[in-house]
Amino acid sequence: MEREYQIKKRVTDPGESRSGIDYKAELNEQQYAAVSSDPGASLVIAGAGSGKTRALTYRVAYLLDQGVEARNILLLTFTNKASKEMIERVTELVPGDISDLWGGTFHSIGNRILRRHADELGFNRSFSILDRDDQKALLKPIVKNAAADVKNKRFPKPDLLLSIFSLVLNTQESLEDVLHYRYEYLQEWEHEIKKIYETYIRKKKETNSMDFDDLLVLTLELLKKDEDILELYQRKFKYVLVDEYQDTNMVQCEIVDLLVGKSKNLMVVGDDAQSIYSWRGADMENILHFHMRYPSAETYKIETNYRSQPEILELSNAAIAANTEQIEKKLTASRKGGEMVPALLALADPRAQADFVAQRVQELVDGGIEEEEIAVLYRAHYQSMEIQMEFTSRLIPFQITSGLRFFEQAHVKDVSSYIRFVVNGRDEISFKRMALMLPGVGDASADKLWRSWLKSDVGSSDKVPQSFSATLLDLKVPAKAKSHWEQMCYTLDELVISGGDEGVFAAPADMIYSIIEGVYEDYMQSAFDNYENRKQDIGQLQTYATQYTDVMEFLAQLSLMSNVDGDPSQKKQKKEEQKGVTLSSIHQAKGLEWKVVFIVWLADGMFPNGKILESEDNKMLEEERRLFYVALTRAKDQLYLSYPMMNPRSYSGEVFQNPSRFLDDFPAELVDEWKVNGW
């Protein structure tokens, strides 16, 4: 017998909120308007330091208070760090459990969706994720084998090719157009590049691997292709919120539009003045023309800056005013001024600049400012060299958001290659990485081994094998490698627990243990001079892995999480409260703030970047200026702008440098010029 039964939605009294938050009291008028806006589409333009994150987190709380269920909310952010922070803050705000809320970066949400439906796209659910290094490893042999002219010295390097491919995917332009409009000087190779591109795509499929761009592009493809799946997610995500909307690209924008569907309950938050990712395909048009896609959208502006001294804000506003393309808004300071006028310093050379920064930092610290409240920002990582050296010799503690991420270090990738291969038997890159660690095995032998593996019954099946050694031990390896090879095979066996007709994966942390004991410790000792440090890193990786029971989730996390966002050492760092002065690229400093900020290398050709000046592309120069704006608006109390007048190491031969043209964009009286040692 059937019986109709309905679960009724609990009705909440509109006057009383479940969390007990007094929204009107805790938010300013503009914030409140945005947070309490009606369902439907809304565009929130939130200036630097205006409490953007606050608005977004309160919006989520507000929705929950309105009776919206957590599992019906999707919160898209730009970095893992931002998503973590927001979810933590929402958890503090509302009483209920919000673990059902989907929050994360576009890439991680894409990964989550693709893991469920990869087979629809010709992939297996255990697909590997390729980082830049893996991509290069995959692409290199393709370029080598490509016909004709690739031997030519001027033929683009794999790195450049990958950037081009990435742009193609992220802008959804054709390869021909990208070459034509952005890389005119490469057009003569169009035919070869196209062939390489096609082979690269095919190879990714063959090896059951996706690169970062695929996580977006294939998600979009899936949603476009399969109406049922699209509907499933449209029904699930009744409310979609997007942070840093000014930095979304075509693909991300389309994904959002599709997911939002007919309900159109979408809130996007951003600041066009802080759009700094166009080189990654980000398109400011998305935010500038939001109302064209959502004609009924309400626009909210949040224009009170709580962060900076008025002197700093005034300077920032003046600096960005030189840009033509922007949404009109006027940021006003809520803070009182008078502490300090921003300083401008011309130093003799990079060493003198480092000297100045270090000495000033010491004075500030002696004056009672904590090191954690100070940051040194620069355009490119290599510009931090002299400062690192100076800080080190003066024993000033610092933490650096370096170019290399924790998970991208060779030894971490070595260890994970064993796991990746076991999980995804078609992962050629990982297999070869393992093989190349054996003595006497080079590219050629690795390739041979790989092909024999593929031909074997086990290797050609998508099932998880119960034993690797049963197949791999039969393969021919160079005599030198024999004993190591056997050891490796038995180690791989340990990563799988034999179950019914298919193997079952061991826990990630146990896998790492087996790998260290079985093969990697020996290898590490022979291959690296700083063996001890690396061993510690691997130990950290192992500790980190204990949080995970699902290997695939663990691997995805390794690929998607960057160092800055939250590497495994973060727990340790938290104990020490992120010790030291921060050295960071401006891109990575986005969304953060410090009491004291130094911006260094403000010389033409360094910042703005020389390549951009050469290109004479005004759009790119404007983006560069926005980057400068982002840097300026990180400062709360004190701001120091400096540049070296000479750069002896400049490889362009230009030893003397001009001050950055951005310094001409504001009236001179907005800064104090500090004269150092009579210069």
Next chain:
DNA sequence: GTTCGTTGCCTTTTT
């Protein structure tokens, strides 16, 4: 086929 040493090249920003 692999490894090691030399030359010559080029330096942005990241999920």
Next chain:
DNA sequence: GGCAACGAAC
């Protein structure tokens, strides 16, 4: 000044 690509010897 670092790394990739190339060429020469094991």
